[in-house]
Amino acid sequence: MKIEHVEAVNLLCQYPENDRFQYAGGVCTNRLTTLILVHTDTNYVGIGSVYSHPALIYLIVRDQLNPLLIGEDPCNVEELWKKMYGLTLWYGRKGVAMSTLGGVDTALWDLRGKSTGKPVWELLGGRRKTCPAYASGLLWNDVDKLAEEAGQYIERGFRRVKMRLARSEEYDTSAVLAVRKAIGMDHDVIVDASMRYHFELACRMGNFLKEQKVFWYEEPFAPEDIDSYVALRQVVDVPIAGGENEFGLQGFREVIRAKALDIVQPDASRCGGISEVWKIAKMAEESGLGVATHSWNDAVAIMANAHVVAAMSNGVTVEVDQMNNPFVNDLLVKPLQIESGELQLSHAPGLGVELDLEVVEKFRLGDPLAIPDGVYSDMMFGKSYFPEPMGYKES
Template sequence: MSVALPVERVRVSVLRASIDDAVPMSFGRLDARQTCLVEVLAGGLTGVGESWINYPGWAPAERLATLSMGVAPLVIGADAADPEAVLETLTRELLPIGRQWGAPGPIWQAISAIDIALWDLAGRAAGTPVCDLLAGGAATRASVPAYASGVGPTDVALLCERALEQGFGAVKTKIGFGHDRDIATLGEARSVLGSSHGLFADANQAWTMDDALAMLPALDEHGVGWLEEPLAGNHVDDLEKLAAATPVPIATGENLYGLGEFETYASSPAVGILQPDLAKSGGLTIARQVARVAAESATRLAPHCYSSAVGLVASAHLGAAFDVVDWLEVDVRDNPLRTELLSTPLGWHDGALPPPRGPGLGIELDESTVRHFRTHVEEIS
């Protein structure tokens, strides 16, 4: 039995990096790269986690308030050595508020940061990498293959070429911008990638059923390996109707919260790939549970990650612990919160990411980078 490690303090920081060109999405534009970092301090150790705050524009203010006023007070004094027990407490106390608020997503996203930080802290206290803690012993995978995302609808050829130069085995394009534009995006990507690299497509729930059916021939023509979140609403019964019309596997999960929702989608024959986002869906605790469910249901995992280096490293530890994880997602657009946030850069090799082997997540924040990009900070004790 591990020694109790009472949480003494929680630090919540919002980081924002300006970008030269807004990134188009089917539902809006990303005008800056942002993240919410949570540091949990206990026993002279610090664990770090991340909460996704890409949308909406006021997400940083909401997340700062939810974490500092709602989540952190429940964490002070809790045992950092038992992340699963802390998550159980947080969900029991806060999800009813989320239901009444009509916004369970932000609650889960806030909890996710705490959970990742607690796993990091528990690993540091035990002198063990998080991947080994997740696996219940030595993790069996030294690295996890990664695909390049963030490609399209602009700079398709440029970003595909960047992905090839960096050794990625596949590219995911953003579609959902109209039939002709989407077909052009897929064609341009395939022409750069050739036949030796995988091509995935993400519609971000932009399509009606008719839109999706009209795109099926193009998906087949360009050898698309999976179709991500094709339909508005992401309802299981609709996905099953679409899946009956195409052999292209359907991927989803970045907007699912808690184990119950993932179990529903894992049990559907329509869903081939589950994509929990560790900074949104419940952190490493829920992701580990989802990996076990996926293994039992013959579903594959490819964690969603469109945030900072912290979420990416957490995903790498999950992938090292569970061979049901096929891919990591790496946004190849410029993002200093991915490339400059850590004191030691991530060690890529042949398009795969080995999780750092130090205790916990095995990372340290570059404090000068944090100070440079930090716009808000709260300390709770």
């Protein structure tokens, strides 16, 4: 089997007014993702996913990774990862270049599985075809509505929910109390502070979160503020999580060696593909840390992450976006299935997913280099949509 060409497909949807949500970055108007398709001289097509600046992804694939990989055996996953990394090293190592080669890497794992007739979780040595999953939503809203929303996630089969804080200290505490009351102590609450706390506030909130038996406390600080993570972990008795904004084994090595986190959160669509998530998970395992992957773009990324988490003894859970994202809800012929808090995998080869090509064509961006203005949750395009400085009122 040989690679014929590699394709980047940029997808974009605009939220109806009623589906838009508010968070620390503003009001989300749109969502986007990039699919990676590795076409071969057989009937097999490898599927991957990238979550970064879509125009830059497209250029890196078109002008560098595609010509590099044509004619190669896609099952030589490790060798091809090194080639892609070497080619993009000067401008890469982290950020969009690492994310892009990671999307290709995930597609290569999909092809490796398809060619051998085995699912990726089995190729990685796993023994279970399910993976714990949590509902990720609960953006800024009235606390009564948050409570109702959290209850709906439990009804959908989830056993854990994640909520976003960082609005004000009064809001943050009242929101956690409302969600905790709504789902009870038999279910887990996860909180994300969106990198907006200073150290004293983080300590104060950490003590409160311990009282509420929060499952983990995510990103109180910016990713480069490793010293604050280290200090907080020494004084707060609630697991500290982070890593969605980190890239590659080298990036996670730094935070793991610093003992900055209890739970690391790599993402196959961001940090370098299944290959890097696997290496990061193994390093975390050696240090006694859990792995709970980040996902916020599409169902392909969720499934790629789930295969790794399912195969690891220290795999904690995967994130499942609940914010009416069509790239999560509608992209696959067989939608994601959650039963008793577990994402169902299967014995189907590779990632075990099939794209709904009508959905792909519906949301395909006509000009892959022209991104309409808007707020795309983690990315903003058009100056009028750039985030304004936002204060935080403490109690």
